[in-house]
Amino acid sequence: xxxxxxxxxxxxxxxxxxxxxxxxxxxxxxxxxxxxxxxxxxxxxxxxxxxxxxxxxxxxxxxxxxxxxxxxxxxxxxxxxxxxxxxxxxxxxxxxxxxxxxxxxxxxxxxxxxxxxxxxxxxxxxxxxxxxxxxxxxxxxxxxxxxxxxxxxxxxxxxxxxxxxxxxxxxxxxxxxxxxxxxxxxxxxxxxxxxxxxxxxxxxxxxxxxxxxxxxxx
Amino acid sequence: xxxxxxxxxxxxxxxxxxxxxxxxxxxxxxxxxxxxxxxxxxxxxxxxxxxxxxxxxxxxxxxxxxxxxxxxxxxxxxxxxxxxxxxxxxxxxxxxxxxxxxxxxxxxxxxxxxxxxxxxxxxxxxxxxxxxxxxxxxxxxxxxxxxxxxxxxxxxxxxxxxxxxxxxxxxxxxxxxxxxxxxxxxxxxxxxxxxxxxxxxxxxxxxxxxxxxxxxxxxxxxxxxxxxxxxxxxxxxxxxxxxxxxxxxxxxxxxxxxxxxxxxxxxxxxxxxxxxxxxxxxxxxxxxxxxxxxxxxxxxxxxxxxxxxxxxxxxxxxxxxxxxxxxxxxxxxxx
Ligand SMILES: Nc1ncnc2c1ncn2[C@@H]1O[C@H](COP(=O)(O)OP(=O)(O)OP(=O)(O)O)[C@@H](O)[C@H]1O
Ligand SMILES: [Mg+2]
Numbered sequence: 078x079x080x081x082x083x084x085x086x087x088x089x090x091x092x093x094x095x096x097x098x099x100x101x102x103x104x105x106x107x108x109x110x111x112x113x114x115x116x117x118x119x120x121x122x123x124x125x126x127x128x129x130x131x132x133x134x135x136x137x138x139x140x141x142x143x144x145x146x147x148x149x150x151x152x153x154x155x156x157x158x159x160x161x162x163x164x165x166x167x168x169x170x171x172x173x174x175x176x177x178x179x180x181x182x183x184x185x186x187x188x189x190x191x192x193x194x195x196x197x198x199x200x201x202x203x204x205x206x207x208x209x210x211x212x213x214x215x216x217x218x219x220x221x222x223x224x225x226x227x228x229x230x231x232x233x234x235x236x237x238x239x240x241x242x243x244x245x246x247x248x249x250x251x252x253x254x255x256x257x258x259x260x261x262x263x264x265x266x267x268x269x270x271x272x273x274x275x276x277x278x279x280x281x282x283x284x285x286x287x288x289x290x291x292x293x294x295x
Numbered sequence: 296x297x298x299x300x301x302x303x304x305x306x307x308x309x310x311x312x313x314x315x316x317x318x319x320x321x322x323x324x325x326x327x328x329x330x331x332x333x334x335x336x337x338x339x340x341x342x343x344x345x346x347x348x349x350x351x352x353x354x355x356x357x358x359x360x361x362x363x364x365x366x367x368x369x370x371x372x373x374x375x376x377x378x379x380x381x382x383x384x385x386x387x388x389x390x391x392x393x394x395x396x397x398x399x400x401x402x403x404x405x406x407x408x409x410x411x412x413x414x415x416x417x418x419x420x421x422x423x424x425x426x427x428x429x430x431x432x433x434x435x436x437x438x439x440x441x442x443x444x445x446x447x448x449x450x451x452x453x454x455x456x457x458x459x460x461x462x463x464x465x466x467x468x469x470x471x472x473x474x475x476x477x478x479x480x481x482x483x484x485x486x487x488x489x490x491x492x493x494x495x496x497x498x499x500x501x502x503x504x505x506x507x508x509x510x511x512x513x514x515x516x517x518x519x520x521x522x523x524x525x526x527x528x529x530x531x532x533x534x535x536x537x538x539x540x541x542x543x544x545x546x547x548x549x550x551x552x553x554x555x556x557x558x559x560x561x562x563x564x565x566x567x568x569x570x571x572x573x574x575x576x577x578x579x580x581x582x583x584x585x586x587x588x589x590x591x592x593x594x595x596x597x598x599x600x601x602x603x604x605x606x607x608x609x610x611x612x613x614x615x616x617x618x619x620x621x622x623x624x625x626x627x628x629x630x
Contacts, residue, residue, distance in 0.1 A: 128531065170339040227532070231533075
């Protein structure tokens with residue numbers, strides 16, 4: 078499903094952020110990605126999402142070598158991946174509902190086919206009353222939940238979440254974690270980047286630990 | 296051996312291209328605007344940069360239409376005028392007294408009418424000849440005391456023109472004090488003047504065109520910069536380049552058409568009001584009449600207005616293409 082071979086990453090002429098990262102994740106797995114701030118968690122997720130090319134090494138996603146794919150096929154691969162950005166990236170001129178529905182709209186599905194799904198999901202993440210609100214007026218936690226809803230609405234095969242519980246209280250964090258676990262049970266592979274140990278202790282999942290550029294699985 | 300045509304299914308492919316072109320989407324969208332669709336457009340409809348772009352496009356289209364309209368009119372009226380002048384010569388009868396003189400004018404007119412290649416002979420009466428001199432000599436009291444030469448306007452058949460030199464010679468040998476003026480020098484001068492006017496107009500038109508292109512491209516680019524976020528998010532949720540480019544093309548083509556139409560409409564109003572204002576400004580009298588004759592066709596005809604439509608299409612296309620390249624350039628940075 079995911080295979081990193083000797084990945085190295087540096088930004089420009091800076092120091093190597095990641096060194097000799099080598100791992101293999103099977104379909105349907107559930108992992109936490111952790112490490113101190115600045116260790117390279119976001120960078121690793123961006124490489125998985127093909128929005129960042131490694132300086133060296135090979136990445137295989139869904140059995141394909143991503144470095145030599147044409148852009149249209151990379152777009153197709155991205156459709157199988159849901160991502161929650163650390164800074165949410167909601168579009169300010171669209172309502173919460175429209176933001177969450179955006180991936181399906183981009184995939185060319187008709188609005189009638191997904192209208193109820195989007196509404197149900199928003200209710201599930203506790204945004205039932207905020208569907209017509211614009212991101213500007215949402216709280217940090219509400220934006221986070223909208224971003225998560227957008228990432229999972231397309232039933233991705235791989236879900237990448239960057240600090241998905243950074244802005245919510247422990248009760249909501251648990252609820253969101255249960256959503257991820259539920260998705261995982263339905264077959265989605267999940268990688269959650271976090272330094273929230275309380276969250277990681279909630280479930281018994283292997284941890285990918287980044288430390289000084291190296292990756293270790295515990 | 297099976298022959299495969301390179302242009303196999305060309306009509307089908309063309310139809311597909313037309314069907315998916317942003318022009319079709321935008322124009323049909325403009326047409327059924329009232330219906331209004333439920334969801335917001337993916338590209339933010341009104342941003343500050345977008346409004347600035349609208350203003351820039353409207354103004355530049357207005358200027359481009361004005362310039363091209365003016366060049367068109369000058370060119371057109373110069374052509375009309377040449378045609379008029381070239382089809383007329385003047386015969387001047389200058390020596391003679393009283394009824395003798397009248398008789399001479401009639402004889403010359405009859406002589407002219409018999410010559411081949413002449414359509415119409417119109418001897419001007421003493422009054423009419425006097426009128427022409429009025430602006431230079433003042434009231435007709437003075438005129439009646441002077442031996443004013445008489446003019447005969449001769450319209451020649453331009454499809455088989457007479458040999459003007461032979462005509463001049465035979466006139467001069469048959470009558471005393473009769474001269475033929477074919478306005479040749481006047482025509483040549485006029486032609487140089489109008490030609491340089493038209494050339495100057497084309498030069499101005501090119502400058503305005505370059506300024507229009509430059510300002511629309513840069514305004515579109517800055518409007519695109521504020522859309523970077525949208526492009527990024529669309530890219531991340533798995534949109535293909537073509538999808539994103541298409542959304543932006545639709546949006547910017549829409550802006551281009553609307554703002555362009557506003558500018559072209561402004562220019563149309565100016566050209567519709569032009570003859571009226573000319574009349575008001577130039578007052579009455581002979582100068583006004585001359586002036587009116589010169590700008591007689593300052594009224595823009597329909598091919599002239601078609602030119603405005605062309606300007607709008609060019610402007611809107613420019614806007615659309617710039618946005619497309621903007622999308623591709625931004626997407627390149629993620630690869
Ligand atoms: N675009 C960039 N250009 C240059 N350096 C960058 C860039 N993005 C990240 N870095 C550097 O790479 C290193 C890893 O950053 P990254 O964002 O991946 O860390 P992180 O583990 O996600 O941190 P946090 O937990 O604070 O989110 C940091 O030292 C950061 O300064
Ligand atoms: Mg990070």
